[in-house]
Amino acid sequence: MQLTIASGKGGVGKSTITASLLYLLKDRYRLIAVDADAGAPNLGLLLGVEEWEEEREHFGARVARINTGSCIRCGICMEHCPYGSIYVDGEGNYVVNGLTCEGCNVCGLVCPVKGAISLEEVRSGVIRKATTRYGFPIISAQLDVGRPESGKLVTEEKEWAKKIMEELNLEHMIVDSAAGIGCQVIASLGGADVAILIAEPTPASLSDVQRAYRVVQHFREPVYLIINKADMNPGFTELRRWAESEGIPVLGEVPYDRAIPQSMGLLRPVVEAFPDSKASGALKEIARRIAEEILG
Structure with missing residues (x-):
């Protein structure tokens, strides 16, 4: 099965809870973890990953390039760029800022000189594989600064995880989604068997988890809720x-x-670092219910 853990809001303890659940379920099931927050991956830190065993570059983003030899310096591209990504350098050449360019090709459409502006494919990020200190594998991704394609990165992550599941005869994939309801979250929830939402008792968290729930409804997946910081x-x-x-x-x-x-300061799940704490007791009960009611 694929379990996706989402929240709709950052800071509610999603990755912390995910790390603890992985630790508690690792001896009962053959698991693989996926950190689907390509913008700010941190699950590997809590699971003791110090070195990545394999990395794969992901290409797919496009950035405009201006051929200074063909450019007539009319400035039409800069006037029409919706992202303000074109500027004039110290030598009077029109140049594209690759960090803010979205590859929309408006500049190429309005340019009066054929071939003066082209779109080039650039790297969006990297997908990485490692073995956690607890013996199960983890797939993570890191989005490059200023690059789109976060949803495609997550999709690639999950595809790689599925192949590893087949190769190692693993049973379940547990996906730690990003915050919000953007393309990363949609890619995380796509194909999931169950969604587990994390929320805390505040108006902001309620509003955001309701939005995340509407995304889950689109995929018609069974959904459960964990209330963090409940008191x-x-x-x-x-x-x-x-x-x-x-x-x-x-x-x-x-x-x-x-x-x-x-x-978290020790870079360990709380259920390992402080097994007798109040939070660990609650997480152990939640893991038991997940094992009995969801994973079987």
Whole structure:
């Protein structure tokens, strides 16, 4: 099965919970982890990855290039660039800023000189494979600065993970999605068997997890909810009421616990670093329910 863990909002503890669940389930199932936050991958840090065993470059983004030999310096391209990515350098040449160019080709369409502007394919990022300190593999990706294609990077990650699952006869893929509802999240949820949403009891988190839930509904996937920092705002009951109204099962509530930031400083899942903490007790119960009710 493929389980995707999403939140709709950053900072709610999604990667922290994912790392702990992987640690708790690793002895019962043959797992592979996928860090699908290509903009800010951090799951590998919590799982003890110090060196990547294999890296693959991903190409797909396009950037405009101006041929200074053919350019007549009319400035029409700079006037029409919707991203303001064209400027004049110290020698009077029109140049494209490759970090902000989106490859839309507006400049090429308005240029009066045929062939003076072309689109070139550039690297979007890198996809990496490693073995965690706990013995199971992880696939991660790092998006290059200023590059699009984050959704395609995540898709490539998952395809590589599927091949490894076949080669090593692994059972389940657990995907740590990015925050928000952008293309990375959509790619993370596509093809998943189950979505697990993480939220905290605040109005902002409720609003964002509702948006993430609408994305999950598009894929018609079973969905569950974990409430993190559950005792942080005891008067806020709207999160649970919303879950009940939508028929979303709550797998459990994780209390606020100083052991979690301490374990992050140690670069270890809290259930390993502080197994007797309040948060670890709640996470162990959640892992048990996932094993019994979802993974079987």
